[in-house]
Amino acid sequence: MTLDAHVVVQRGSLGVDVEFWVGDGEVLAVLGPNGAGKSTVLRVLAGLLPPDAGRVAVGQDVWDSADRHVPPHQRSLGMVFQDHLLFPHLSITENVAFGLRSRGMRRAPARAAAAPWLDRVGLTGLGDRRPGELSGGQAQRAALARALVGDPRVLLLDEPLSALDARTRLAVRAELHRHLRDYAGSAVLVTHDPIDAMALADRVVVVEDGRVVQAGTPAEVARRPRTDYVARLVGLVLLPGTGTGAQVALDGGGVVAVAEAAAGPVFVAVRPESVALYLQRPAGSPRNVWPLRLVAATPHGSVVRCDLAGEVPLTADVTATSFAELGLAPGAEVWASVKASEIAVYTR
Amino acid sequence: MPLPLLLPALLAVAFLVLPLLGLVVRAPWSTIGPQLAQPEVGQALRLSLLSATLATGVSLVLGVPLAWVLARSRIRGRSVLRALVTVPLVLPPVVGGVALFLVIGRTGILGRPLYEHLGVTVPFTTTAVVIAETFVAMPFLVISVEGALRAADARFEDAAATLGADRWTTFRRVTLPLVAPGIAAGAVLCWARALGEFGATITFAGNFPGTTQTMPLAVYLALQRDPEAAIVLSLVLLAVSLATLLLLRDRWLGRGPGQGVPA
Numbered sequence: 001m002t003l004d005a006h007v008v009v010q011r012g013s014l015g016v017d018v019e020f021w022v023g024d025g026e027v028l029a030v031l032g033p034n035g036a037g038k039s040t041v042l043r044v045l046a047g048l049l050p051p052d053a054g055r056v057a058v059g060q061d062v063w064d065s066a067d068r069h070v071p072p073h074q075r076s077l078g079m080v081f082q083d084h085l086l087f088p089h090l091s092i093t094e095n096v097a098f099g100l101r102s103r104g105m106r107r108a109p110a111r112a113a114a115a116p117w118l119d120r121v122g123l124t125g126l127g128d129r130r131p132g133e134l135s136g137g138q139a140q141r142a143a144l145a146r147a148l149v150g151d152p153r154v155l156l157l158d159e160p161l162s163a164l165d166a167r168t169r170l171a172v173r174a175e176l177h178r179h180l181r182d183y184a185g186s187a188v189l190v191t192h193d194p195i196d197a198m199a200l201a202d203r204v205v206v207v208e209d210g211r212v213v214q215a216g217t218p219a220e221v222a223r224r225p226r227t228d229y230v231a232r233l234v235g236l237v238l239l240p241g242t243g244t245g246a247q248v249a250l251d252g253g254g255v256v257a258v259a260e261a262a263a264g265p266v267f268v269a270v271r272p273e274s275v276a277l278y279l280q281r282p283a284g285s286p287r288n289v290w291p292l293r294l295v296a297a298t299p300h301g302s303v304v305r306c307d308l309a310g311e312v313p314l315t316a317d318v319t320a321t322s323f324a325e326l327g328l329a330p331g332a333e334v335w336a337s338v339k340a341s342e343i344a345v346y347t348r
Numbered sequence: 349m350p351l352p353l354l355l356p357a358l359l360a361v362a363f364l365v366l367p368l369l370g371l372v373v374r375a376p377w378s379t380i381g382p383q384l385a386q387p388e389v390g391q392a393l394r395l396s397l398l399s400a401t402l403a404t405g406v407s408l409v410l411g412v413p414l415a416w417v418l419a420r421s422r423i424r425g426r427s428v429l430r431a432l433v434t435v436p437l438v439l440p441p442v443v444g445g446v447a448l449f450l451v452i453g454r455t456g457i458l459g460r461p462l463y464e465h466l467g468v469t470v471p472f473t474t475t476a477v478v479i480a481e482t483f484v485a486m487p488f489l490v491i492s493v494e495g496a497l498r499a500a501d502a503r504f505e506d507a508a509a510t511l512g513a514d515r516w517t518t519f520r521r522v523t524l525p526l527v528a529p530g531i532a533a534g535a536v537l538c539w540a541r542a543l544g545e546f547g548a549t550i551t552f553a554g555n556f557p558g559t560t561q562t563m564p565l566a567v568y569l570a571l572q573r574d575p576e577a578a579i580v581l582s583l584v585l586l587a588v589s590l591a592t593l594l595l596l597r598d599r600w601l602g603r604g605p606g607q608g609v610p611a
Contacts, residue, residue, distance in 0.1 A: 048506050072509035073517075079510040085503055089525040102513035102521070150512065 003154055003186035007044045008053035009037075016040050016210035019054075022186035022203075029189045029201030029218075033229060037210040038190040042158050045188060046079055047072035058153050058186070073102070075154070078147030082159040084139040086131035092142050093118065093127035099150045117145040121175070137168040144179060155180075155187040161196055173199055194233040198222060206230050224346050225269065237315050239268040240348060248345060254311040256338075257287035258345045265348040272305065274342035275316035278335040279326060289337040290314075294328050308336055368586065375583055376576045383580040391558055392566040393584060399474060399562060400542035403481035404489075407538050411489040412531060416519065418490070419497035430494075437487040444483050445551025452479065452552075476553035477560050481542035489531075489538040496530020497523070533596060540592045544585070 006019040016037035022028040032038045043049040045056060047063065047070060056064035063070045078099070086095045096114035101107065118127050121141040131139055140160060147155060160176065161169045177200055180187055191197055197204050198218040206214040206221065206229070214226040225231040231238035241250040243262025249255055256268050276282075282289060292310035299305075304323040306316045314336055318326070328334065376383065383389065417423065418430050436444055452459045452470045462468045470476050504526060508518040524531075546564040553560040555569065563585055571578035 046506075046510050048509065071514075072506075073512050073514045075510075077510060079507070081503065081507060085501075085507040087504060087507075087522055087525075098508070098513070098521075099511035102508070102511055102517050146511065156510075 002059060003045075003188070004055070004057045005041075005045060006054040007041050007051050007056065009040055009044060009049065009051050011037065011040055014040075014210050017054075018205075018207055018210065018212055020205050020212065020215070022188060024186060025184055026203065027180050027183075027187040027189060027201045029191060029197035029204045030207055031191060031194060031197045031204050031221075031230075031233075032207035034192060036207045038192075038207055039158055041207070042079075042156050042188065042190050045154065046077060046156055047075050076150070076152045077154040077156060078150065078152040079156040080140070080143050080147045080158065080160045083163050084131070084136075084143040086134075086139055086142055086146070088131055090130075091127060092123060092129050092131065092134070095131065095142060096127075096146045096149055098146060103150060114145075114149060117149050118142075121145045121179070135168070136164050137172050140164060140172055141175065144176065148179065148183070151185075153185045155183060155185055157187065157189040157191075159191055160189070162191070162193065176200060194222075194230075223269075224267070224344065226267065226348070231269065235272065237270040237272065237313075239270070239312065241266060241268055243345065246340070250312060252313070254290065256312065256343060257340045258343050259341045260345060262345045262347075266345050267348055269344040269346075270314060270338060271342065272315040272317040273303070274338055275308075275314055276337050277306065277316055277318055277322075277326060277328075278337065281335050282337055286337045287340060288343070289335055292334055292336050294330055294332045294334055296330060297323070297328065308334070312336075314338075371579060371582055371586060375579050379576065380580055380583075383577055384584070386577070388557055388566065389577075389581060389584075392561055392563050392581070395474070395477070395558070395561065396543055396563040399477040399481055400485075400539050400545075402478045403485055403542040404535055404539040406478065406482045407486040407489045407542075408531070408535060411486045411534075411538075412493055415490045415493035415497055416523070419494045420502070433490060434487045436483055437491070441480075441484050441545065441547030441549075442551050445480060445548035448476075448480060448483060448548065448552045452476075471552055472554040472556065472560060474553075474559050477549055477562060480548040480552045481545045484545050484548050485538045485542040488541050489534040492534030492537055493527065493531050496527040496534070499530075500526045536592055536595050540589065543588060 002024065003022040005021065007016060009016045014035070014037055018037070018041050020028060030038045030041060040049065044051045044064065050069045051064055053066070054064065055062065062068055063075055087098065090098065093111055093114050096117055097110040100110040100113055105113070115127065118124060121144055123138060123141055123145070126134065126138065131142070134142065161173055164172055173196065180200060189196065189200055201218055204216060204218050204221045205212050206227065208227060208229055214221055214230055221230060222234045225234055225236055225238055228238055239250050239252070239256070241248040241256065243264060243266045245261055246258055247255055248258055248262055248266055248268050250268070258268065290310060290312050292308040292312070292314065294306055295309045296307045297304050299320070300317065302320060303317040304320055306318060306328070308314045308316060316336060414433065418426060449456065449471060451457050454460065454463050454469055454471065459470060462470065470479065500523070504522050505518050508522045513521065544564055545562070546568070549560070549562060550565055555561050555565050563581060567578050567581045567585070570581055
């Protein structure tokens with residue numbers, strides 16, 4: 001019962017055209033900046049928004065096509081929303097039992113079926129509380145139980161962790177990981193947080209401006225970003241260019257020496273911590289050395305992130321100590337060098 | 349405080365409060381017991397409470413679905429529809445009474461077939477009182493409930509849909525409980541308006557003690573015959589109004605609808 005989706009929607013000025021599939025027991029993360037159309041895709045999958053074109057099918061069942069739109073309540077799915085959306089007038093047990101009740105189960109058996117789910121998400125004994133009496137993390141766990149209780153074929157998660165504070169997010173993310181591992185259906189996780197995607201998903205599609213710009217396993221996406229957005233998310237500087245032998249001529253000017261031979265249109269990815277800064281041109285004969293100008297410097301944990309402008313725009317992470325020793329201020333001229341072996345190069 | 353604001357404000361307070369004070373001051377407190385015990389008073393009060401309650405019931409049964417259509421459906425011409433159903437809100441009630449008479453009167457568009465085929469006459473009956481009051485009061489309920497529906501978070505309805513609830517189930521189990529405070533406030537407002545209804549009632553239902561003579565009609569009549577009785581009847585209506593205000597106090601002076609819903 002693989003989820004197969006091609007979603008085409010026009011939302012104001014944003015045209016969304018996204019295609020993907022999710023296998024049984026698989027978790028697909030849809031990663032993208034705000035306003036990229038991720039949530040629109042999820043609303044289409046849920047049936048809350050009829051698509052303008054395309055097709056949504058689960059196994060043999062077609063949910064959306066040119067001549068068919070199955071309304072949300074007839075789709076076998078569970079959805080977890082960013083701010084849980086537990087019904088405020090119902091107890092937690094009644095919230096979790098809601099899906100069973102609306103699908104025709106009687107009150108007592110539905111409540112009985114909801115109880116083990118409360119145990120599974122760690123809310124034992126809180127079933128009689130109202131949503132307003134739970135913490136954010138507890139409420140999101142209850143929302144997960146509510147979505148999973150009917151054993152849906154598709155589970156949709158819309159930024160499920162982004163409304164939580166940092167510490168709660170860590171705990172709920174770990175639990176969510178456990179539940180997603182046990183879940184037999186197809187799960188789609190929409191998020192703008194790369195850590196959520198990396199930690200929870202088997203595969204990632206990156207959506208920007210309504211289009212899929214990259215797809216792959218979390219490791220592939222992290223190692224070989226294909227857009228500036230993804231590169232920034234995973235902390236890399238991405239430079240497009242054209243390879244000839246062990247050299248890449250960058251589209252923006254400048255030449256980068258690389259360790260592996262590259263040919264044709266390629267991306268060059270540089271980790272900021274592999275960039276070294278000097279006040280004088282470094283001695284010896286490093287091949288990748290450029291005179292650059294410091295544009296901005298911001299503290300980033302134990303390092304200072306230096307944005308550099310010039311022939312090859314780079315970002316360098318230097319320790320606070322060496323930053324102080326260099327005595328740099330914005331506007332300062334520096335020499336930046338990177339070992340060829342530290343540079344990743346892959347075809348565009 | 350600047351005098352040009354303070355002075356008119358004080359005048360406004362005096363203007364609004366003094367007449368009511370006058371009513372209380374001039375009340376024949378010594379004979380109020382026997383006055384209230386008169387059978388006509390009890391009759392009019394009973395009829396008023398009954399017809400206002402029935403009118404509120406009809407308004408709830410018809411008006412809440414109408415409010416839902418105005419707030420949630422995507423039908424075309426919705427704003428025109430909203431304008432149409434709120435006309436009675438601004439229409440002089442006596443015009444409403446005339447209009448009702450032309451439609452449901454014995455020779456009216458609907459009234460004639462009703463009379464000829466079923467032998468039913470509506471005008472000058474208690475039913476006519478309820479119809480007149482519903483006509484005037486239902487828009488208050490519709491507007492109030494529609495506002496509550498618009499203020500309620502529609503994403504709860506999305507959540508219910510993803511949990512297998514069709515729109516009717518969603519309405520019953522999610523929407524209705526969420527806007528219950530708004531419906532209650534609308535019902536109180538509607539009931540108070542129906543209770544005070546005069547123009548449409550006297551035009552369409554007439555003024556027959558026991559069947560169509562509600563409290564406001566009784567007050568008006570008594571004022572010409574027995575002013576003291578009019579004062580006593582007015583006091584009763586004032587008391588009912590104050591009680592209504594008390595019921596609505598939390599809504600108007602404190603929390604609005606939906607604010608009690610935790611995020």
